[in-house]
Amino acid sequence: MALTLNPANVPDLSAFLKKTEGGPARLDLLVKGARCAACMSKIEKTVGDLPDVAAARLNLTEGRLTIRFASSQGDAGRVIATLEGLGYPATPYDPAQAVEAQDKESRRLILAMAVAGFGAGNAMMFSVPVWAGLFGQELGPATRTMMLWLSAIVATPCAIYAGLPFFESAWRSLKAGRANMDVPISIGVILTLFISFVETILHGRDAYFDAAVSLLFLLLIGRWLDHRLRARARSAAADLLALQAPAASVLGADGVERIKPLSEVAVGERVLVRPGERIPVDGFVEDGVSELDNALLTGETAPLPVRPGDTCRAGAVNLSGPLRLLALARSEDSAVAAIARLVEAGAQTKSLYVRLADRAAAIYVPVIHSLAALTFLGGLALGLGPREALLRAAALLIITCPCALGLAVPAVQITASSRLFRKGVLVKSGAALERLAEVDHVVFDKTGVLTEGRPRLINAPAAAIAMAAPLARASAHPLARALAAEAGPGVRAVDVVETAGQGVEGVIEGRRARLGRACFVGVEGRAESETELWFAFDGDTKLRFAFSDQLRPDAAETIAALRRQGLTVEILSGDLSGPVARAAATLGIGDWRAGLTPEQKAAAIDDLTAQGRKVLMVGDGLNDTAALARAHAAMAPGTALDASQNAADLVFSGAGLGAVPDAIHVARAARRRALENFSFSALYNVAAAPMAMLGLVNPLVAALAMSGSSLIVTLNALRMHGEGRR
Incomplete structure (x- = not known):
């Protein structure tokens, strides 16, 4: 789709460009409305094709679009106008505004969910007498019509308001030339309301006002949970940056100590760090002798002695003597900030994961809707009246409504997540289980993971x-x-x-x-x-x-269990080579590396990924967060830092490592159940569609069949409770 921009309407946003000396300009925008991989692909491709744009990357978790221009100048207004044309409003990125937008979306979903629940409950008060009439307790025509109109008065406005998140998403998807899961949901809800009004006006027997709003209520629960998971995921980088000191003691040229906000500390300034304080910025030791606790940065169990001439990194804790440092970098360029950027990049990569349900919907939507149109037109051509032809088309859309397709994965994920929760494993997103089922290589940190983390x-x-x-x-x-x-x-x-x-x-x-x-x-x-x-x-x-640092009691058993599952195992540690070598020898692990920085750990994960390996990273320290974010799947113990837990996909409690092979087994079982559900959904639609097209089922039977298919999918997911550990 070509976009025509009016230069007069393009604002001048050059003040928001971030320029580096002699380098290209960069622009960060807050994009609203992008929810899925299709949105991301469309935005990145369209913006990336603009003149003078070198690259565009969208972080779905934060809603942040980062544009890197080819030169030191860039047309920010043109980028925003392009996004407006795609249906994604954008403003210059402000972290506070991003959080406010997330909170606003959360409130909107909660309110929509409450309205849908209210509408479903109250509409059923009027539907139940009508249902009872179907079983011999006939209502008079006037009473029946009154009940249907009362149900319509309650349910319709509730369905319209509660359906707005789906309607807006479907419209954006159609404008982008694609169809996501919200398209059939929106069409199904609107058509159900339309048919219900037609049946009510014509005194028919089939009206589904309560069903439309009830479906929205259930779908909004899932949408809100997904929103909460995204909000939790975006806090990983924020937790890392919170490890930096909020202020620094800066020594002026006159030797007077002044307290400065961390963001105002410039390169070349002298910083005083007392015992017990955290190093605020990367610096060079000018004066003082001390020891640093680098456990959060490198995982080393022993304090690191420092003296004049040594380099200290932000985030380390000064243990014994006072130090005077010469600042080598600003806070946003410190080691902690670099790790935070790696975590953001890893989270952004994970956002590219395309759910199987969305891929199925891309095929489902055009096929079923084309069949519905053919059914209506074919009915008219065969001499059916408009009402009968429309009922057949509606029955086709209702009986093939992708509820079972939409439940195929979530039902399994909920069941698997609840099973793992009882085993002490918290699953932070359904996509985590999908990735975990695919891993073929497990990487462990040593300190605090394979070992207990304390001398x-x-x-x-x-x-x-x-x-x-x-x-x-x-x-x-x-x-x-x-x-x-x-x-x-x-x-x-x-x-x-x-x-x-x-x-x-x-x-x-x-x-x-x-x-x-x-x-x-x-x-x-x-x-x-x-x-x-x-x-x-x-x-x-x-x-x-x-x-x-003692190995966990079940470390050897865990490594053996992972190998029985066909997985290879490796250790990546920031600790000294001696302790790492001893731990690897005790556990029989031949592949290990010691003394790695956070960047080297992340690079090692990237190298394994480039080799085609699907890596599970298990870590707990600040030095592991970047690797956790870059891995195909990630786990962290409950004793890990908040930043590490937020960067991980799964968090396990307890003193043992048995949760790791348990989680992989459950994830693989969940994948099998999800594929079974997809197969059933496909067979169900293949059988049900012809029946509806031939007029063998009316909309009521279609609704019952649709509900039955959803029930079967759910019951199949519940079978996971009976599977034991392998």
């Missing part, structure tokens, strides 16, 4: 623990905290001094003692280890405490 003391004598515990209780070091937890509550050392990157020194019952690295305690010639602590009183015997 534990190994085989230390109780007497040694009791001696070192007072110093351990006075330290914030993760290994010291593990030692203190093993000892339990008790006294603390006094005159405590902590040396960044080395250990802690203090007085216990009048004796000076040290707890920390081997060299700090006085043990010479021993290689440093990130999984051990040494303790000694002055001039006394040195005691060694070893720690390990």
